[in-house]
Amino acid sequence: MTVRLIRQNSNRYIGVDAQRQRYELIPSGKLRLETSPIVGDFVKILETSNRFVIEEVLERKNQLQRPSIANVDQAIIVMSATQPEFSTWLVDQLIFLIAAEKIKPALIITKMDLLENPESLDEIIDDYRRSGYPVILQTKTADVQEVKQLIKGNVSVLAGNSGVGKSTILNRIDPTLNISTQEISFSLNRGKHTTTHIELHEVAGGLIADTPGFSTLDFSNLTMFDLASTVPDFQLEQPCRFRNCIHDKEPGCAVKAAVKSGEVSKIRYDHYKLVLPLTKERYDVKE
Ligand SMILES: Nc1nc2c(ncn2[C@@H]2O[C@H](COP(=O)(O)OP(=O)(O)OP(=O)(O)O)[C@@H](O)[C@H]2O)c(=O)[nH]1
Ligand SMILES: [Mg+2]
Ligand SMILES: [Zn+2]
Structure with missing residues (x-):
C-alpha cells in the first residue's frame, strides 16, 4: 500500500492514504541505511506484527x-x-x-x-x-x-x-x-x-x-544557469539569441529587451543581477 507522509517527529511518521486513513509508521531497518523518509514522501508500507513499517520511498519530484x-x-x-x-x-x-x-x-x-x-x-x-x-x-x-x-x-x-x-x-x-x-x-x-x-x-x-x-538565503548550490533559466519573470515567448544566456552581457538577450520595454520587472531584474555573483560558478565576462 502507498501512503503520503504528513508528519515526522524524529523517527516516527504519520502517513495518509487516498481515503485519508492515517497510519503511524516507522522506517524499516533496511530503509534506514538508504533513503531517510521525509514529510511529503509517497512511501510503500507493510504491516508486520501489528505495526506498519515504511518499506520504500518513491521517487521525489523535488525536495x-x-x-x-x-x-x-x-x-x-x-x-x-x-x-x-x-x-x-x-x-x-x-x-x-x-x-x-x-x-x-x-x-x-x-x-x-x-x-x-x-x-x-x-x-x-x-x-x-x-x-x-x-x-x-x-x-x-x-x-x-x-x-x-x-x-x-x-x-x-x-x-x-x-x-x-x-x-x-x-x-x-x-x-x-x-x-x-x-x-x-x-x-x-x-x-x-x-x-x-x-x-x-x-x-x-x-x-x-x-x-x-527557506530560512537561509543560500545561492551557493545553484549554478548561474539554474538561476537564469528558472526565474518565472524571464519565461518569455521570444527566446534569447543564446540558449544558455544568463541575461547579463550577452547580445540578443530577450530578457534585457523585455526589461527595457517594461514587460519584465526592472526590480526583479536588478535583484537577479545582485544574486548572480552569489551562485556556484562565477561567470567569465567576455567583452
Ligand atoms: N496586526 C496584525 N498582526 C498580525 C497579523 N498577522 C500576524 N500578526 C501578529 O504577529 C505576531 C507573529 O505571528 P505568528 O503567526 O506567530 O508568526 P510566524 O510567522 O508563525 O512566526 P514563527 O512561528 O516564529 O516563524 C503575532 O503576535 C500575531 O498576532 C496581521 O495581519 N495584522
Ligand atoms: Mg509560527
Ligand atoms: Zn537572455
Whole structure:
C-alpha cells in the first residue's frame, strides 16, 4: 500500500492514504541505511506484527532541505507589510530560490492593518501581480477565502521570517489547528521559531506546512544557469539569441529587451543581477 507522509517527529511518521486513513509508521531497518523518509514522501508500507513499517520511498519530484519536505507544489512567501518592514529584495531572493526548486511562488502580505498608508505598497503589489505572481493581502481580520483557494489541491510550504504571521494565517483558516503563535511562544520561553516538528496540515482541501521554510538565503548550490533559466519573470515567448544566456552581457538577450520595454520587472531584474555573483560558478565576462 502507498501512503503520503504528513508528519515526522524524529523517527516516527504519520502517513495518509487516498481515503485519508492515517497510519503511524516507522522506517524499516533496511530503509534506514538508504533513503531517510521525509514529510511529503509517497512511501510503500507493510504491516508486520501489528505495526506498519515504511518499506520504500518513491521517487521525489523535488525536495526542500530546510525544512525537509518532498513533492512540494507551491511555496507561499509570507511577508509583513511592516514590523518588520516589507522588502522586495527579500521576497525576490525567496522567489529565485523557490523557482529554482521547480516550485511555484505566491505571496501573502500580512499586517496591512498596521500600515499608516496602505497605498504606499500599491506600486510594489502591482509589480508582482503584473509579473504573474498571486498576491493576497491580509490583516488580523481579513477574509481568508483567497488563501483557501490558493491552498486547495496543492502541497504548499510557507516561507518567511519569524513573526510575519505564518501560523496566524493557518489558525484563521482552520482554528482547530491551534498552532502556537508568537505571543504564546514568548511566554513559554521557547526559541526564536515557534514551530518545531515537521507536518503537512490537511487544510482547505490541500496540504500545507507551517515551517520556517527557506530560512537561509543560500545561492551557493545553484549554478548561474539554474538561476537564469528558472526565474518565472524571464519565461518569455521570444527566446534569447543564446540558449544558455544568463541575461547579463550577452547580445540578443530577450530578457534585457523585455526589461527595457517594461514587460519584465526592472526590480526583479536588478535583484537577479545582485544574486548572480552569489551562485556556484562565477561567470567569465567576455567583452
Ligand atoms: N496586526 C496584525 N498582526 C498580525 C497579523 N498577522 C500576524 N500578526 C501578529 O504577529 C505576531 C507573529 O505571528 P505568528 O503567526 O506567530 O508568526 P510566524 O510567522 O508563525 O512566526 P514563527 O512561528 O516564529 O516563524 C503575532 O503576535 C500575531 O498576532 C496581521 O495581519 N495584522
Ligand atoms: Mg509560527
Ligand atoms: Zn537572455
